[in-house]
Amino acid sequence: MxxxxxxxxxxxxxxxxxxxxxxxxxxxxxxxxxxxxxxxxxxxxxxxxxxxxxxxxxxxxxxxxxxxxxxxxxxAGAGYRLRGEALACGFYMAELLLAMTRREDPHPRTWEAYAVGLDALTGPAEPALRRFELALLAESGYGLRLEEDVHGAPIAAERPYRYAPERGPEPLEPDEAGEAGGACLHGATLLALATGEGLAEEPVRSEARRLMRTVLSHRLGGRRLRSRELFRSFRKPHQ
Known part of the structure:
Protein backbone atom coordinates (compact mmCIF):
# COMPACT_ATOMS: atom_id res chain seq x y z
CA MET A 1 0.00 0.00 0.00
CA ALA A 76 -17.46 14.50 4.17
CA GLY A 77 -20.45 15.97 5.99
CA ALA A 78 -21.60 17.64 9.17
CA GLY A 79 -19.99 16.35 12.33
CA TYR A 80 -21.93 15.29 15.41
CA ARG A 81 -21.81 17.58 18.45
CA LEU A 82 -22.54 15.01 21.12
CA ARG A 83 -23.18 15.87 24.76
CA GLY A 84 -23.89 13.98 27.96
CA GLU A 85 -25.05 10.37 27.53
CA ALA A 86 -24.87 10.65 23.74
CA LEU A 87 -21.17 11.53 24.01
CA ALA A 88 -20.56 8.55 26.30
CA CYS A 89 -22.34 6.27 23.81
CA GLY A 90 -20.21 7.60 20.96
CA PHE A 91 -17.02 6.96 22.89
CA TYR A 92 -18.35 3.51 23.82
CA MET A 93 -18.71 2.49 20.16
CA ALA A 94 -15.24 3.82 19.34
CA GLU A 95 -13.72 2.03 22.32
CA LEU A 96 -15.32 -1.26 21.30
CA LEU A 97 -13.92 -0.90 17.77
CA LEU A 98 -10.43 -0.28 19.14
CA ALA A 99 -10.70 -3.28 21.47
CA MET A 100 -12.28 -5.83 19.14
CA THR A 101 -10.91 -5.17 15.64
CA ARG A 102 -7.54 -5.81 14.06
CA ARG A 103 -5.89 -3.30 11.77
CA GLU A 104 -6.60 -3.68 8.06
CA ASP A 105 -9.46 -6.13 8.69
CA PRO A 106 -12.58 -4.73 6.94
CA HIS A 107 -15.87 -4.75 8.85
CA PRO A 108 -18.42 -3.42 6.32
CA ARG A 109 -21.55 -4.28 8.35
CA THR A 110 -20.03 -2.74 11.45
CA TRP A 111 -19.07 0.36 9.46
CA GLU A 112 -22.70 0.88 8.44
CA ALA A 113 -23.97 0.15 11.96
CA TYR A 114 -21.47 2.64 13.42
CA ALA A 115 -22.64 5.42 11.10
CA VAL A 116 -26.29 4.63 11.84
CA GLY A 117 -25.51 4.48 15.55
CA LEU A 118 -23.91 7.93 15.57
CA ASP A 119 -26.90 9.38 13.76
CA ALA A 120 -29.27 7.74 16.28
CA LEU A 121 -27.53 9.33 19.25
CA THR A 122 -29.61 12.46 18.75
CA GLY A 123 -32.63 10.42 19.98
CA PRO A 124 -33.27 7.05 21.69
CA ALA A 125 -29.96 5.33 21.06
CA GLU A 126 -30.18 1.87 22.56
CA PRO A 127 -31.72 0.03 19.57
CA ALA A 128 -28.94 1.36 17.30
CA LEU A 129 -26.31 0.48 19.90
CA ARG A 130 -27.59 -3.11 20.09
CA ARG A 131 -27.45 -3.42 16.29
CA PHE A 132 -23.91 -2.03 16.29
CA GLU A 133 -22.79 -4.49 18.99
CA LEU A 134 -24.35 -7.42 17.13
CA ALA A 135 -22.68 -6.46 13.84
CA LEU A 136 -19.30 -6.04 15.52
CA LEU A 137 -19.56 -9.39 17.32
CA ALA A 138 -20.64 -11.17 14.13
CA GLU A 139 -17.84 -9.72 11.97
CA SER A 140 -15.31 -10.43 14.72
CA GLY A 141 -16.27 -14.12 14.65
CA TYR A 142 -18.47 -14.10 17.77
CA GLY A 143 -21.98 -13.90 16.35
CA LEU A 144 -24.79 -14.59 18.79
CA ARG A 145 -27.13 -17.53 18.53
CA LEU A 146 -30.54 -15.86 18.59
CA GLU A 147 -33.11 -18.02 16.77
CA GLU A 148 -32.47 -21.49 18.17
CA ASP A 149 -31.32 -22.81 21.54
CA VAL A 150 -28.26 -24.92 22.31
CA HIS A 151 -30.25 -28.05 21.41
CA GLY A 152 -31.26 -26.71 18.00
CA ALA A 153 -34.89 -26.04 18.96
CA PRO A 154 -36.52 -22.77 17.80
CA ILE A 155 -36.57 -19.98 20.37
CA ALA A 156 -39.97 -19.65 22.08
CA ALA A 157 -40.90 -16.03 22.82
CA GLU A 158 -42.43 -16.67 26.26
CA ARG A 159 -39.81 -19.13 27.53
CA PRO A 160 -36.95 -18.04 29.82
CA TYR A 161 -33.36 -18.79 28.80
CA ARG A 162 -29.90 -18.54 30.27
CA TYR A 163 -27.39 -17.28 27.69
CA ALA A 164 -23.97 -18.94 27.87
CA PRO A 165 -21.49 -16.84 25.79
CA GLU A 166 -19.64 -19.91 24.47
CA ARG A 167 -22.77 -21.96 23.67
CA GLY A 168 -25.85 -19.83 23.29
CA PRO A 169 -29.31 -19.81 24.91
CA GLU A 170 -30.07 -22.67 27.27
CA PRO A 171 -33.81 -23.19 27.95
CA LEU A 172 -34.98 -22.88 31.54
CA GLU A 173 -38.08 -24.01 33.32
CA PRO A 174 -40.19 -21.13 34.67
CA ASP A 175 -39.22 -21.95 38.26
CA GLU A 176 -35.50 -21.80 37.34
CA ALA A 177 -35.60 -18.25 35.93
CA GLY A 178 -35.24 -16.53 39.28
CA GLU A 179 -32.03 -18.47 39.99
CA ALA A 180 -30.36 -17.52 36.70
CA GLY A 181 -29.77 -13.90 37.76
CA GLY A 182 -28.32 -11.51 35.20
CA ALA A 183 -27.89 -14.27 32.61
CA CYS A 184 -31.65 -14.83 32.34
CA LEU A 185 -33.80 -13.39 29.56
CA HIS A 186 -36.91 -14.26 27.60
CA GLY A 187 -37.06 -15.69 24.13
CA ALA A 188 -38.83 -12.55 22.95
CA THR A 189 -35.64 -10.58 23.61
CA LEU A 190 -33.53 -13.00 21.57
CA LEU A 191 -36.00 -12.80 18.70
CA ALA A 192 -36.07 -8.99 18.89
CA LEU A 193 -32.27 -8.94 18.62
CA ALA A 194 -32.45 -11.31 15.64
CA THR A 195 -34.86 -9.04 13.75
CA GLY A 196 -33.65 -5.68 15.10
CA GLU A 197 -37.25 -4.76 15.94
CA GLY A 198 -38.86 -3.91 19.28
CA LEU A 199 -35.58 -3.18 21.04
CA ALA A 200 -36.86 0.03 22.66
CA GLU A 201 -39.69 -1.68 24.59
CA GLU A 202 -39.42 -3.11 28.09
CA PRO A 203 -38.52 -5.71 29.21
CA VAL A 204 -36.71 -6.35 25.90
CA ARG A 205 -34.67 -3.16 26.27
CA SER A 206 -33.25 -4.03 29.70
CA GLU A 207 -32.73 -7.71 28.94
CA ALA A 208 -30.95 -6.97 25.65
CA ARG A 209 -28.65 -4.46 27.34
CA ARG A 210 -27.81 -6.96 30.09
CA LEU A 211 -27.17 -9.74 27.58
CA MET A 212 -24.85 -7.64 25.44
CA ARG A 213 -22.94 -6.46 28.49
CA THR A 214 -22.45 -10.08 29.60
CA VAL A 215 -21.33 -11.29 26.16
CA LEU A 216 -19.01 -8.34 25.49
CA SER A 217 -17.43 -8.59 28.93
CA HIS A 218 -16.70 -12.24 28.20
CA ARG A 219 -15.17 -11.44 24.80
CA LEU A 220 -13.08 -8.63 26.28
CA GLY A 221 -11.75 -10.92 28.98
CA GLY A 222 -13.25 -8.75 31.72
CA ARG A 223 -11.46 -5.63 30.49
CA ARG A 224 -13.24 -2.52 31.77
CA LEU A 225 -14.31 0.12 29.30
CA ARG A 226 -13.67 3.73 30.31
CA SER A 227 -16.72 4.87 28.36
CA ARG A 228 -19.01 2.92 30.69
CA GLU A 229 -17.67 4.88 33.65
CA LEU A 230 -18.31 8.08 31.70
CA PHE A 231 -21.83 6.95 30.90
CA ARG A 232 -22.59 6.22 34.54
CA SER A 233 -21.39 9.70 35.50
CA PHE A 234 -24.06 11.22 33.24
CA ARG A 235 -26.95 9.07 34.46
CA LYS A 236 -29.36 10.48 37.00
CA PRO A 237 -29.30 8.88 40.47
CA HIS A 238 -32.82 7.46 40.08
CA GLN A 239 -32.10 5.74 36.74
Whole structure:
Protein backbone atom coordinates (compact mmCIF):
# COMPACT_ATOMS: atom_id res chain seq x y z
CA MET A 1 0.00 0.00 0.00
CA UNK A 2 2.83 2.38 -0.86
CA UNK A 3 0.89 4.41 -3.46
CA UNK A 4 -1.65 6.92 -2.15
CA UNK A 5 -5.11 5.46 -1.67
CA UNK A 6 -8.10 7.04 -3.35
CA UNK A 7 -10.17 9.05 -0.90
CA UNK A 8 -11.88 6.60 1.41
CA UNK A 9 -14.71 7.26 3.91
CA UNK A 10 -13.29 7.26 7.44
CA UNK A 11 -13.90 8.19 11.06
CA UNK A 12 -11.34 9.06 13.73
CA UNK A 13 -11.57 6.68 16.69
CA UNK A 14 -8.62 8.04 18.70
CA UNK A 15 -6.07 10.81 18.42
CA UNK A 16 -2.90 11.80 20.26
CA UNK A 17 -0.20 14.40 19.57
CA UNK A 18 2.75 13.64 17.28
CA UNK A 19 5.60 16.11 17.50
CA UNK A 20 4.70 19.80 17.66
CA UNK A 21 2.07 19.99 14.94
CA UNK A 22 1.18 16.43 13.97
CA UNK A 23 -1.15 13.73 15.26
CA UNK A 24 -1.25 9.94 15.54
CA UNK A 25 -4.73 8.64 14.82
CA UNK A 26 -6.69 5.41 14.63
CA UNK A 27 -9.02 5.57 11.63
CA UNK A 28 -12.01 3.36 10.97
CA UNK A 29 -12.40 3.13 7.20
CA UNK A 30 -15.14 1.57 5.12
CA UNK A 31 -12.97 -0.42 2.73
CA UNK A 32 -9.90 -1.20 4.84
CA UNK A 33 -11.13 -1.44 8.41
CA UNK A 34 -9.10 0.10 11.20
CA UNK A 35 -5.81 1.84 10.32
CA UNK A 36 -3.10 3.50 12.37
CA UNK A 37 -1.91 6.69 10.66
CA UNK A 38 0.23 9.76 11.21
CA UNK A 39 -0.97 13.19 10.12
CA UNK A 40 2.22 15.22 9.75
CA UNK A 41 1.83 18.96 10.12
CA UNK A 42 -1.87 18.59 10.86
CA UNK A 43 -2.18 22.12 12.26
CA UNK A 44 -0.23 23.71 9.43
CA UNK A 45 -2.37 21.91 6.86
CA UNK A 46 -5.63 22.93 8.53
CA UNK A 47 -6.55 19.40 9.62
CA UNK A 48 -6.73 20.06 13.35
CA UNK A 49 -10.50 20.49 13.41
CA UNK A 50 -11.04 17.45 11.17
CA UNK A 51 -9.09 14.90 13.20
CA UNK A 52 -11.79 14.64 15.83
CA UNK A 53 -14.23 11.85 16.71
CA UNK A 54 -17.67 11.92 15.11
CA UNK A 55 -16.61 13.95 12.03
CA UNK A 56 -17.19 12.08 8.73
CA UNK A 57 -14.07 12.20 6.56
CA UNK A 58 -12.65 11.28 3.19
CA UNK A 59 -9.02 10.33 3.78
CA UNK A 60 -6.11 9.35 1.55
CA UNK A 61 -2.84 7.83 2.75
CA UNK A 62 0.27 5.91 1.69
CA UNK A 63 2.55 3.38 3.31
CA UNK A 64 3.15 -0.36 3.53
CA UNK A 65 3.87 -0.69 7.24
CA UNK A 66 1.71 -0.75 10.34
CA UNK A 67 1.55 3.05 10.40
CA UNK A 68 0.26 4.87 7.31
CA UNK A 69 0.92 8.50 6.39
CA UNK A 70 -2.15 10.62 5.66
CA UNK A 71 -1.70 12.52 2.39
CA UNK A 72 -5.06 14.27 2.15
CA UNK A 73 -8.11 14.83 4.32
CA UNK A 74 -11.52 16.30 3.59
CA UNK A 75 -14.68 16.63 5.66
CA ALA A 76 -17.46 14.50 4.17
CA GLY A 77 -20.45 15.97 5.99
CA ALA A 78 -21.60 17.64 9.17
CA GLY A 79 -19.99 16.35 12.33
CA TYR A 80 -21.93 15.29 15.41
CA ARG A 81 -21.81 17.58 18.45
CA LEU A 82 -22.54 15.01 21.12
CA ARG A 83 -23.18 15.87 24.76
CA GLY A 84 -23.89 13.98 27.96
CA GLU A 85 -25.05 10.37 27.53
CA ALA A 86 -24.87 10.65 23.74
CA LEU A 87 -21.17 11.53 24.01
CA ALA A 88 -20.56 8.55 26.30
CA CYS A 89 -22.34 6.27 23.81
CA GLY A 90 -20.21 7.60 20.96
CA PHE A 91 -17.02 6.96 22.89
CA TYR A 92 -18.35 3.51 23.82
CA MET A 93 -18.71 2.49 20.16
CA ALA A 94 -15.24 3.82 19.34
CA GLU A 95 -13.72 2.03 22.32
CA LEU A 96 -15.32 -1.26 21.30
CA LEU A 97 -13.92 -0.90 17.77
CA LEU A 98 -10.43 -0.28 19.14
CA ALA A 99 -10.70 -3.28 21.47
CA MET A 100 -12.28 -5.83 19.14
CA THR A 101 -10.91 -5.17 15.64
CA ARG A 102 -7.54 -5.81 14.06
CA ARG A 103 -5.89 -3.30 11.77
CA GLU A 104 -6.60 -3.68 8.06
CA ASP A 105 -9.46 -6.13 8.69
CA PRO A 106 -12.58 -4.73 6.94
CA HIS A 107 -15.87 -4.75 8.85
CA PRO A 108 -18.42 -3.42 6.32
CA ARG A 109 -21.55 -4.28 8.35
CA THR A 110 -20.03 -2.74 11.45
CA TRP A 111 -19.07 0.36 9.46
CA GLU A 112 -22.70 0.88 8.44
CA ALA A 113 -23.97 0.15 11.96
CA TYR A 114 -21.47 2.64 13.42
CA ALA A 115 -22.64 5.42 11.10
CA VAL A 116 -26.29 4.63 11.84
CA GLY A 117 -25.51 4.48 15.55
CA LEU A 118 -23.91 7.93 15.57
CA ASP A 119 -26.90 9.38 13.76
CA ALA A 120 -29.27 7.74 16.28
CA LEU A 121 -27.53 9.33 19.25
CA THR A 122 -29.61 12.46 18.75
CA GLY A 123 -32.63 10.42 19.98
CA PRO A 124 -33.27 7.05 21.69
CA ALA A 125 -29.96 5.33 21.06
CA GLU A 126 -30.18 1.87 22.56
CA PRO A 127 -31.72 0.03 19.57
CA ALA A 128 -28.94 1.36 17.30
CA LEU A 129 -26.31 0.48 19.90
CA ARG A 130 -27.59 -3.11 20.09
CA ARG A 131 -27.45 -3.42 16.29
CA PHE A 132 -23.91 -2.03 16.29
CA GLU A 133 -22.79 -4.49 18.99
CA LEU A 134 -24.35 -7.42 17.13
CA ALA A 135 -22.68 -6.46 13.84
CA LEU A 136 -19.30 -6.04 15.52
CA LEU A 137 -19.56 -9.39 17.32
CA ALA A 138 -20.64 -11.17 14.13
CA GLU A 139 -17.84 -9.72 11.97
CA SER A 140 -15.31 -10.43 14.72
CA GLY A 141 -16.27 -14.12 14.65
CA TYR A 142 -18.47 -14.10 17.77
CA GLY A 143 -21.98 -13.90 16.35
CA LEU A 144 -24.79 -14.59 18.79
CA ARG A 145 -27.13 -17.53 18.53
CA LEU A 146 -30.54 -15.86 18.59
CA GLU A 147 -33.11 -18.02 16.77
CA GLU A 148 -32.47 -21.49 18.17
CA ASP A 149 -31.32 -22.81 21.54
CA VAL A 150 -28.26 -24.92 22.31
CA HIS A 151 -30.25 -28.05 21.41
CA GLY A 152 -31.26 -26.71 18.00
CA ALA A 153 -34.89 -26.04 18.96
CA PRO A 154 -36.52 -22.77 17.80
CA ILE A 155 -36.57 -19.98 20.37
CA ALA A 156 -39.97 -19.65 22.08
CA ALA A 157 -40.90 -16.03 22.82
CA GLU A 158 -42.43 -16.67 26.26
CA ARG A 159 -39.81 -19.13 27.53
CA PRO A 160 -36.95 -18.04 29.82
CA TYR A 161 -33.36 -18.79 28.80
CA ARG A 162 -29.90 -18.54 30.27
CA TYR A 163 -27.39 -17.28 27.69
CA ALA A 164 -23.97 -18.94 27.87
CA PRO A 165 -21.49 -16.84 25.79
CA GLU A 166 -19.64 -19.91 24.47
CA ARG A 167 -22.77 -21.96 23.67
CA GLY A 168 -25.85 -19.83 23.29
CA PRO A 169 -29.31 -19.81 24.91
CA GLU A 170 -30.07 -22.67 27.27
CA PRO A 171 -33.81 -23.19 27.95
CA LEU A 172 -34.98 -22.88 31.54
CA GLU A 173 -38.08 -24.01 33.32
CA PRO A 174 -40.19 -21.13 34.67
CA ASP A 175 -39.22 -21.95 38.26
CA GLU A 176 -35.50 -21.80 37.34
CA ALA A 177 -35.60 -18.25 35.93
CA GLY A 178 -35.24 -16.53 39.28
CA GLU A 179 -32.03 -18.47 39.99
CA ALA A 180 -30.36 -17.52 36.70
CA GLY A 181 -29.77 -13.90 37.76
CA GLY A 182 -28.32 -11.51 35.20
CA ALA A 183 -27.89 -14.27 32.61
CA CYS A 184 -31.65 -14.83 32.34
CA LEU A 185 -33.80 -13.39 29.56
CA HIS A 186 -36.91 -14.26 27.60
CA GLY A 187 -37.06 -15.69 24.13
CA ALA A 188 -38.83 -12.55 22.95
CA THR A 189 -35.64 -10.58 23.61
CA LEU A 190 -33.53 -13.00 21.57
CA LEU A 191 -36.00 -12.80 18.70
CA ALA A 192 -36.07 -8.99 18.89
CA LEU A 193 -32.27 -8.94 18.62
CA ALA A 194 -32.45 -11.31 15.64
CA THR A 195 -34.86 -9.04 13.75
CA GLY A 196 -33.65 -5.68 15.10
CA GLU A 197 -37.25 -4.76 15.94
CA GLY A 198 -38.86 -3.91 19.28
CA LEU A 199 -35.58 -3.18 21.04
CA ALA A 200 -36.86 0.03 22.66
CA GLU A 201 -39.69 -1.68 24.59
CA GLU A 202 -39.42 -3.11 28.09
CA PRO A 203 -38.52 -5.71 29.21
CA VAL A 204 -36.71 -6.35 25.90
CA ARG A 205 -34.67 -3.16 26.27
CA SER A 206 -33.25 -4.03 29.70
CA GLU A 207 -32.73 -7.71 28.94
CA ALA A 208 -30.95 -6.97 25.65
CA ARG A 209 -28.65 -4.46 27.34
CA ARG A 210 -27.81 -6.96 30.09
CA LEU A 211 -27.17 -9.74 27.58
CA MET A 212 -24.85 -7.64 25.44
CA ARG A 213 -22.94 -6.46 28.49
CA THR A 214 -22.45 -10.08 29.60
CA VAL A 215 -21.33 -11.29 26.16
CA LEU A 216 -19.01 -8.34 25.49
CA SER A 217 -17.43 -8.59 28.93
CA HIS A 218 -16.70 -12.24 28.20
CA ARG A 219 -15.17 -11.44 24.80
CA LEU A 220 -13.08 -8.63 26.28
CA GLY A 221 -11.75 -10.92 28.98
CA GLY A 222 -13.25 -8.75 31.72
CA ARG A 223 -11.46 -5.63 30.49
CA ARG A 224 -13.24 -2.52 31.77
CA LEU A 225 -14.31 0.12 29.30
CA ARG A 226 -13.67 3.73 30.31
CA SER A 227 -16.72 4.87 28.36
CA ARG A 228 -19.01 2.92 30.69
CA GLU A 229 -17.67 4.88 33.65
CA LEU A 230 -18.31 8.08 31.70
CA PHE A 231 -21.83 6.95 30.90
CA ARG A 232 -22.59 6.22 34.54
CA SER A 233 -21.39 9.70 35.50
CA PHE A 234 -24.06 11.22 33.24
CA ARG A 235 -26.95 9.07 34.46
CA LYS A 236 -29.36 10.48 37.00
CA PRO A 237 -29.30 8.88 40.47
CA HIS A 238 -32.82 7.46 40.08
CA GLN A 239 -32.10 5.74 36.74
Missing amino acids: SAPEAHCPAWVLHRRPYGETGALVELFTREHGRLGAVARGARRRGWGGLLEPFVPLHAAWRGRGELKTITDLEQ
